[in-house]
Amino acid sequence: MRGILGSMKVAWILALLLFAPTSAAQEGPRCLKCKQVGLVPCVEHKKKDCELEGNALYCSFMADCAVCGGTGWLDCERCEYPDAERRNAEKRLKVKELEPELKKLDEEMGRTLRKAESEHFVLIWEIDELKVDKRRLKDHELLHLYVDRLEELYDAYVNTFGVDDRDFKEKPRVFAWSFMPDHYRAGKRFCGGEGERGIKRLGSTPSFSFPVLKKYFKDDEVLHRHLLHNVAHLLLSHQNPPQWIGQMKGGWADAGVAHWFEDHFFEICDNYCYQEVDTSQGFKGGKWRPRVRKLVAMGKAAPAAEVMQKNTTILTQDDHALSFSYVDFLIQKDAQKTNRLLMRLRSKVPLRDSMKEVFGMNLIQFEKEWRDWVMATYPAR
Numbered sequence: 001m002r003g004i005l006g007s008m009k010v011a012w013i014l015a016l017l018l019f020a021p022t023s024a025a026q027e028g029p030r031c032l033k034c035k036q037v038g039l040v041p042c043v044e045h046k047k048k049d050c051e052l053e054g055n056a057l058y059c060s061f062m063a064d065c066a067v068c069g070g071t072g073w074l075d076c077e078r079c080e081y082p083d084a085e086r087r088n089a090e091k092r093l094k095v096k097e098l099e100p101e102l103k104k105l106d107e108e109m110g111r112t113l114r115k116a117e118s119e120h121f122v123l124i125w126e127i128d129e130l131k132v133d134k135r136r137l138k139d140h141e142l143l144h145l146y147v148d149r150l151e152e153l154y155d156a157y158v159n160t161f162g163v164d165d166r167d168f169k170e171k172p173r174v175f176a177w178s179f180m181p182d183h184y185r186a187g188k189r190f191c192g193g194e195g196e197r198g199i200k201r202l203g204s205t206p207s208f209s210f211p212v213l214k215k216y217f218k219d220d221e222v223l224h225r226h227l228l229h230n231v232a233h234l235l236l237s238h239q240n241p242p243q244w245i246g247q248m249k250g251g252w253a254d255a256g257v258a259h260w261f262e263d264h265f266f267e268i269c270d271n272y273c274y275q276e277v278d279t280s281q282g283f284k285g286g287k288w289r290p291r292v293r294k295l296v297a298m299g300k301a302a303p304a305a306e307v308m309q310k311n312t313t314i315l316t317q318d319d320h321a322l323s324f325s326y327v328d329f330l331i332q333k334d335a336q337k338t339n340r341l342l343m344r345l346r347s348k349v350p351l352r353d354s355m356k357e358v359f360g361m362n363l364i365q366f367e368k369e370w371r372d373w374v375m376a377t378y379p380a381r
């Protein structure tokens with residue numbers, strides 16, 4: 001895993017700095033009370049809870065506080081920092097602006113849910129506590145940690161494909177539950193269906209509900225990877241033009257992209273969605289490159305033209321690994337073109353036409369180039 005925790009810490013600190021600049025970031029009077037931040041933590045909450053708020057536009061742990069208006073921070077009365085105060089006032093307005101939509105979720109579920117809205121996601125987080133590394137984190141800190149992880153995925157996604165906020169109309173909603181009845185209810189109300197392990201609504205109103213049970217997730221890392229996998233599906237299907245290609249013979253790309261982002265962050269793929277084949281025991285340790293190389297070397301890889309016309313639901317274990325590898329190959333070849341190809345597929349242009357148009361290859365040429373690349377670059381073990 002490529003220094004995720006390190007970069008996460010940096011992200012948190014950055015978010016905090018952006019929200020409440022320190023003396024290094026801002027000129028102004030010396031103030032012992034706020035240390036040149038211009039703001040102080042709201043008296044109604046613990047300081048460490050207030051310090052989590054940087055990455056959220058709305059957080060249910062703060063939202064109803066009449067003292068800070070849901071931001072967690074108050075103007076420091078000993079000094080004047082107009083910029084910080086203005087930003088805090090703007091955030092108070094934002095909390096109020098976002099509230100009505102978020103409260104609808106509470107109404108649907110019959111109680112106030114623990115949740116946050118960030119720049120690109122709405123996260124409902126009904127998990128009391130979890131061990132992350134060596135520390136046992138409580139709900140509020142976990143909520144913000146997972147907001148960070150979602151935003152990190154978003155950044156990786158848009159940077160990889162060279163797209164931006166204009167390519168996404170809605171914020172994906174992610175619901176993490178501790179109790180099956182909540183998950184089933186949310187699945188039906190928000191994701192259009194039922195699924196024991198999880199349910200996704202892909203396309204124009206992306207939502208994902210899943211139960212966080214010990215029997216499915218042995219630890220935080222597995223949970224994290226599971227979320228990356230599923231939310232990558234949401235982003236791909238929601239990006240303009242929105243369409244779930246997994247049911248239009250684009251299963252290889254639908255699953256391949258989701259696996260690719262797992263691999264991007266962890267260098268492991270061990271997730272399959274409920275809609276896909278259950279192969280959680282497959283491919284020792286989730287290291288797929290050696291496996292794919294072996295399939296190719298032994299002549300046991302199914303023809304690309306065959307794999308590339310299946311829906312996601314009928315991909316086999318091997319197909320999943322091959323799909324990951326096709327996406328891996330295309331992205332290293334040209335990520336922007338890969339994005340264009342995926343857009344064409346979502347616009348219902350048949351693969352052979354879109355591949356020809358974007359990469360100038362027919363599927364035979366694709367297969368040959370891909371095989372050569374696998375043999376030249378993938379490790380044998």
Ligand SMILES: [Zn+2]
Binds near residue numbers: 031034079
């Ligand atoms: Zn001050």
Ligand SMILES: [Zn+2]
Binds near residue numbers: 049056060061
């Ligand atoms: Zn919060």
Ligand SMILES: [Zn+2]
Binds near residue numbers: 043062068
């Ligand atoms: Zn407050």
Ligand SMILES: [Zn+2]
Binds near residue numbers: 230273
């Ligand atoms: Zn999947």
